[in-house]
Amino acid sequence: MFLVFFVVPTFYGLGLSFTNSSGIVNKYSFVGIRNYINIFENDSVFHQALMNTLKFVVTVVIIQSLLSLVFALLLLRNTKTNIFMRTLYFFPTILSSVSVAFIWTFIYDPNIGILNEFLGFIGLGKLQQDWLGNPLIAIYCLAVVEIWAHAGQLMIIYLAGLQQIPNELYESAALDGANKWITFSRITWPMLAPATTIVVAYTTIQSFKMFDLIYAMTNGGPNNATEVLATYIYHQAFQYNHMGYAAAVSMIFMLIISLITLIQFGLLRLQSD
Amino acid sequence: MRFLRFSIIWIYALIIFIPLLVVIESSFKSLADLYTNPLLPSRQMNLAAYQTLISQVPLLHYFRNSFIVTVATIVIVLWCSSMIAFGILRLPRILSAIIYGVFSLGMMIPTQVNMIPVFLELSHLHIIDTLYGLIFVESAFLLPVAVFIIGGFMRTLQKELLEAAWIDGANEWQMFFRIAVPLSTPSIASAAIFCSVIVWNDLLFPLLLLKSSSNWTIPLALLSFEGQYQTNYPVIFAGVLLASIPMVVLYVFLQRYFIAGITAGAIKG
Numbered sequence: 001m002f003l004v005f006f007v008v009p010t011f012y013g014l015g016l017s018f019t020n021s022s023g024i025v026n027k028y029s030f031v032g033i034r035n036y037i038n039i040f041e042n043d044s045v046f047h048q049a050l051m052n053t054l055k056f057v058v059t060v061v062i063i064q065s066l067l068s069l070v071f072a073l074l075l076l077r078n079t080k081t082n083i084f085m086r087t088l089y090f091f092p093t094i095l096s097s098v099s100v101a102f103i104w105t106f107i108y109d110p111n112i113g114i115l116n117e118f119l120g121f122i123g124l125g126k127l128q129q130d131w132l133g134n135p136l137i138a139i140y141c142l143a144v145v146e147i148w149a150h151a152g153q154l155m156i157i158y159l160a161g162l163q164q165i166p167n168e169l170y171e172s173a174a175l176d177g178a179n180k181w182i183t184f185s186r187i188t189w190p191m192l193a194p195a196t197t198i199v200v201a202y203t204t205i206q207s208f209k210m211f212d213l214i215y216a217m218t219n220g221g222p223n224n225a226t227e228v229l230a231t232y233i234y235h236q237a238f239q240y241n242h243m244g245y246a247a248a249v250s251m252i253f254m255l256i257i258s259l260i261t262l263i264q265f266g267l268l269r270l271q272s273d
Numbered sequence: 274m275r276f277l278r279f280s281i282i283w284i285y286a287l288i289i290f291i292p293l294l295v296v297i298e299s300s301f302k303s304l305a306d307l308y309t310n311p312l313l314p315s316r317q318m319n320l321a322a323y324q325t326l327i328s329q330v331p332l333l334h335y336f337r338n339s340f341i342v343t344v345a346t347i348v349i350v351l352w353c354s355s356m357i358a359f360g361i362l363r364l365p366r367i368l369s370a371i372i373y374g375v376f377s378l379g380m381m382i383p384t385q386v387n388m389i390p391v392f393l394e395l396s397h398l399h400i401i402d403t404l405y406g407l408i409f410v411e412s413a414f415l416l417p418v419a420v421f422i423i424g425g426f427m428r429t430l431q432k433e434l435l436e437a438a439w440i441d442g443a444n445e446w447q448m449f450f451r452i453a454v455p456l457s458t459p460s461i462a463s464a465a466i467f468c469s470v471i472v473w474n475d476l477l478f479p480l481l482l483l484k485s486s487s488n489w490t491i492p493l494a495l496l497s498f499e500g501q502y503q504t505n506y507p508v509i510f511a512g513v514l515l516a517s518i519p520m521v522v523l524y525v526f527l528q529r530y531f532i533a534g535i536t537a538g539a540i541k542g
Binding site for chain 2: 093094103114208246258
């Protein structure tokens with residue numbers, strides 16, 4: 001079953017990427033690498049989608065990793081409040097992306113959204129705007145939603161990493177009179193390297209693949225400002241029926257992801273040596 | 274310093290909590306009420322949005338579909354992945370290395386890459402727009418992660434236990450069912466929770482594979498509200514809340530397993 005529904009499609013996709021199949025009629029011809037040439041030379045939307053994906057990934061990876069580390073450090077001790085807070089921070093992870101998309105579409109709503117209301121309330125009315133309608137910031141607004149939904153999940157990975165650091169290390173550091181910053185930079189941070197690698201690797205891959213949230217919130221708009229690779233493949237294949245072309249984009253997409261995975265595995269190995 | 278720490282924790286708690294609260298509150302308002310007063314609760318709160326939703330949308334039917342897909346996928350995935358994990362443990366080295374390799378490759382290929390071929394393949398097999406077609410696909414995509422969660426755990430089991438069973442004359446099946454599976458329950462539970470959250474909430478495959486609305490799962494149905502109710506947030510939020518109930522109930526009761534399961538999936542994936 002794994003073979004039929006997973007391994008076969010991958011190779012099928014590779015073959016398809018060299019054709020001009022439309023997916024509807026069963027007739028298509030072999031076009032060689034023309035799809036790939038078109039993608040790189042003539043397709044401005046592809047370039048836009050690639051850039052949007054990179055913007056999204058970089059924003060999410062940096063902010064989400066930092067936030068989850070800060071939260072893990074702040075909520076490390078097992079007090080009642082902290083345990084409650086961890087549960088709360090983790091909560092959005094279990095909501096479906098469609099639900100999260102609706103919640104945040106409402107928050108960003110230009111007329112009645114609570115973000116604009118809040119800005120007006122604290123006297124920053126100047127900043128009020130149509131958050132998802134502004135092509136310059138829409139993709140970052142989506143990144144914020146992704147961070148809201150998953151920072152708590154990554155916090156748990158950091159917490160697990162923090163709990164594995166032996167207490168003796170901190171005790172001896174305290175004996176040597178190390179201050180908080182030195183303790184963090186000399187003990188906590190190096191000891192957290194494996195957790196950091198997992199968090200960064202996972203966030204990178206997850207945000208690269210992002211589909212559900214963006215499809216449900218902006219569907220690539222306004223004017224392709226939030227079109228990312230995954231939604232672009234979907235639109236090419238199922239809206240314009242350019243199956244062969246979309247398959248070629250998928251292959252490039254896969255290549256990029258494999259490359260990132262390999263680099264990260266390399267870094268991981270470097271660290272463990 | 275203490276104050277800073279305290280305020281960061283509480284501010285982020287509010288950032289998580291306020292949107293959720295507003296959603297719950299808005300679902301009890303009328304649209305007009307929401308427009309005049311989006312933030313605060315009002316006196317005219319009622320259940321109108323829920324009534325509209327339930328009378329116009331066969332929500333129970335969508336729940337049923339989601340439930341069938343989720344349960345069937347979990348059963349298939351757990352059944353296959355625990356056997357594969359056991360196989361990797363017990364088979365001769367070369368064979369187990371090959372199986373291990375295939376599944377780790379499977380983890381590296383993102384689902385999004387395969388959406389076109391999966392769609393075409395299911396069309397050729399004439400199982401597009403069926404629940405079991407979706408079940409097969411979801412199962413295939415979750416199998417590698419489950420194999421890694423369960424396999425990683427089985428490897429830590431003590432070899433002596435299996436050897437002792439073998440000396441006592443147990444065959445492979447008995448070793449699997451009587452020893453490996455019962456001892457790996459925590460990891461199997463983790464895998465089950467990880468898979469159920471993913472399948473229950475998945476949008477991409479249902480979107481690709483289910484065309485007729487009688488087959489829709491919950492996320493697809495929710496998405497269709499966007500067109501149907503435009504910006505009628507109260508009705509949409511009533512739907513969001515009802516759709517989230519199963520996972521929220523599970524989360525409240527099985528919190529520890531939930532967090533462990535989703536985290537295990539993230540680390541292995």
